[in-house]
Amino acid sequence: MARVVVLGAGISGHTAALHLRRRLAKEHEVVVVTPNSKWNWIPSNIWVGVGNMRTDQVTFPLAPVYRRKGIVFHQALATELHPEGSPDLAAPHVTVRYTDPRREGEVAQLTYDYLINATGPKLNFAATPGLGPDANTVSVCTPQHAVHASEELAKVIATLRQGVRQRLVVGVGHGTCTCEGAAFEYAFNVEHELRTAGVRDLAEVVYLTNEYELGDFGVGGMVFHQGGEETTSKYWTESLFRERDVRAIVQAHVEKVEPGVIHYEQLDGSRNTLTFDFAMLLPPFRGVDLTAFDAQGRDITSEMFAPNGFMKVDANYASPVYEDWSAADWPSTYESPRYPNVFGVGIAFAPPHQISTPRTSPNGTLITPAPPRTGMPSGVMGKTVALTIVDRITTGTATAARRASMADMGAACVASAGTGLRRGTAASMTMYPVVPDYARFPGSGRSDKDTFGEIGLAGHWTKYMLHVLFMYKAMARPGWHLIPE
Amino acid sequence: MDHANDDIARALMPSAHTLRERQNLLFQFWRFLALNLRFVTMIFKGEH
Numbered sequence: 001m002a003r004v005v006v007l008g009a010g011i012s013g014h015t016a017a018l019h020l021r022r023r024l025a026k027e028h029e030v031v032v033v034t035p036n037s038k039w040n041w042i043p044s045n046i047w048v049g050v051g052n053m054r055t056d057q058v059t060f061p062l063a064p065v066y067r068r069k070g071i072v073f074h075q076a077l078a079t080e081l082h083p084e085g086s087p088d089l090a091a092p093h094v095t096v097r098y099t100d101p102r103r104e105g106e107v108a109q110l111t112y113d114y115l116i117n118a119t120g121p122k123l124n125f126a127a128t129p130g131l132g133p134d135a136n137t138v139s140v141c142t143p144q145h146a147v148h149a150s151e152e153l154a155k156v157i158a159t160l161r162q163g164v165r166q167r168l169v170v171g172v173g174h175g176t177c178t179c180e181g182a183a184f185e186y187a188f189n190v191e192h193e194l195r196t197a198g199v200r201d202l203a204e205v206v207y208l209t210n211e212y213e214l215g216d217f218g219v220g221g222m223v224f225h226q227g228g229e230e231t232t233s234k235y236w237t238e239s240l241f242r243e244r245d246v247r248a249i250v251q252a253h254v255e256k257v258e259p260g261v262i263h264y265e266q267l268d269g270s271r272n273t274l275t276f277d278f279a280m281l282l283p284p285f286r287g288v289d290l291t292a293f294d295a296q297g298r299d300i301t302s303e304m305f306a307p308n309g310f311m312k313v314d315a316n317y318a319s320p321v322y323e324d325w326s327a328a329d330w331p332s333t334y335e336s337p338r339y340p341n342v343f344g345v346g347i348a349f350a351p352p353h354q355i356s357t358p359r360t361s362p363n364g365t366l367i368t369p370a371p372p373r374t375g376m377p378s379g380v381m382g383k384t385v386a387l388t389i390v391d392r393i394t395t396g397t398a399t400a401a402r403r404a405s406m407a408d409m410g411a412a413c414v415a416s417a418g419t420g421l422r423r424g425t426a427a428s429m430t431m432y433p434v435v436p437d438y439a440r441f442p443g444s445g446r447s448d449k450d451t452f453g454e455i456g457l458a459g460h461w462t463k464y465m466l467h468v469l470f471m472y473k474a475m476a477r478p479g480w481h482l483i484p485e
Numbered sequence: 486m487d488h489a490n491d492d493i494a495r496a497l498m499p500s501a502h503t504l505r506e507r508q509n510l511l512f513q514f515w516r517f518l519a520l521n522l523r524f525v526t527m528i529f530k531g532e533h
């Protein structure tokens with residue numbers, strides 16, 4: 001009997017757990033440890049954040065699904081990894097602290113044969129003083145944050161209805177943030193809501209970002225080929241900003257947020273302020289606070305994890321200089337170099353470097369998006385690692401790991417720009433590969449044929465369809481595994 | 486300071502025809518199929 005413990009039931013961890021359970025014989029145990037009782041389709045939080053969806057439409061309770069599937073569920077937070085065991089317990093194990101109301105605060109140790117760290121990001125609001133829903137800005141990272149954002153947006157719309165001008169700022173709250181696509185999406189959904197409410201003329205919408213230029217999206221921008229012409233995601237995005245009359249501030253690192261005022265530095269070293277009536281700024285991400293210990297109880301956190309808290313896997317972390325970076329630096333098996341039975345997937349793995357060109361202001365502030373690890377690659381990583389583990393358990397040997405590098409993986413991104421079955425719209429993009437490979441694709445680093453952008457109602461239908469399909473898949477309804485990651 | 490808003494001001498403005506096309510149900514149904522075909526191709530490219 002083997003036991004596989006999955007930490008985190010987000011997109012990557014839940015995908016891994018379902019595939020493990022489907023492929024492994026019943027004698028093997030699949031265990032999920034996650035602090036929340038509900039699964040959340042995070043991309044649709046954008047719609048909750050403008051009041052177009054309820055939280056129960058983007059979440060469902062995990063316990064009944066895991067019960068039905070035969071997955072052991074611990075509603076708890078993993079706190080420590082002991083991959084060599086400890087003086088008290090010889091087998092590799094994790095220490096968890098329960099968040100389950102029936103066992104709140106209780107601490108336990110769970111032994112494992114294989115461990116998947118799929119703990120995603122820590123929402124690091126603390127990196128920017130005054131940032132976050134407990135301070136001066138709103139967020140759409142969790143369903144609760146999104147509900148709060150929609151309430152604040154409703155207040156601003158009510159003020160606009162009284163004829164008072166308002167400034168709404170949407171973007172990222174630190175120079176090293178990722179997920180610019182989500183901020184972009186929320187900005188255009190807000191703009192759409194303002195128009196629908198008939199108050200657009202009194203509202204100024206500003207997109208505030210750490211991207212060097214619009215259309216970067218943390219992937220260094222894209223070159224699109226359409227209608228026999230070459231264009232870039234920069235021109236394409238700027239056109240949408242012009243059409244929808246959204247202002248932009250790029251190359252910005254938010255230093256602090258005071259009530260109604262954002263203080264930010266830009267790449268040229270200038271320090272500026274922007275007043276606001278409503279601000280949704282995404283936080284920077286870091287790894288969740290896991291610590292690791294060897295058999296003697298020595299702290300090996302800095303050996304297993306990068307300084308940003310993300311877990312080191314089979315990437316090449318030894319190329320500090322941009323000029324030396326290559327697609328081959330990116331991991332493909334997600335195995336810990338120290339412990340081949342420990343894997344890090346989704347946002348939890350430490351990327352070897354940015355995808356966008358790194359840039360620093362004259363004051364030494366890094367203002368460059370961190371690499372996005374979006375839903376599709378996260379799901380693919382979860383499945384890939386699950387299959388590696390299944391291979392090893394079923395053959396009883398250390399078979400070669402399956403591979404899925406972001407330098408050999410495409411991504412489809414549908415950024416909603418307003419809802420409505422007839423009036424909705426979205427900016428749909430595909431890119432292949434996510435990490436540019438200049439050796440395979442000289443020029444832009446990506447395949448001309450497969451890198452593409454399009455705006456229109458069809459994108460909205462697709463985004464809604466993905467919502468329905470991924471909720472269905474995550475609920476493990478009949479045929480779930482036929483829906484790709 | 487940056488030049489984002491100057492660049493936006495110079496960006497191509499979609500024509501009335503393009504804007505109509507982006508919301509036209511028939512045309513968008515066709516784009517929906519094309520878009521999803523692209524996505525499926527993308528998925529299989531990454532599978533080994």
Ligand SMILES: Cc1cc2nc3c(=O)[nH]c(=O)nc-3n(C[C@H](O)[C@H](O)[C@H](O)COP(=O)(O)OP(=O)(O)OC[C@H]3O[C@@H](n4cnc5c(N)ncnc54)[C@H](O)[C@@H]3O)c2cc1C
Nearest residue numbers: 008009010011012042043078119120182346347373374375
């Ligand atoms: C607002 C927003 C919109 C987005 N929109 C899109 C989109 O349209 N398309 C797209 O592809 N991607 C989108 N993304 C990105 C997408 O959500 C992520 O790529 C994806 O969620 C990453 O999956 P993950 O499994 O790594 O992390 P998550 O999905 O965040 O899951 C991590 C899980 O680990 C749990 N956890 C945390 N700490 C611990 C611990 N100590 N022990 C155990 N469990 C722990 C968390 O509670 C969570 O359940 C969006 C992100 C945001 C914030």
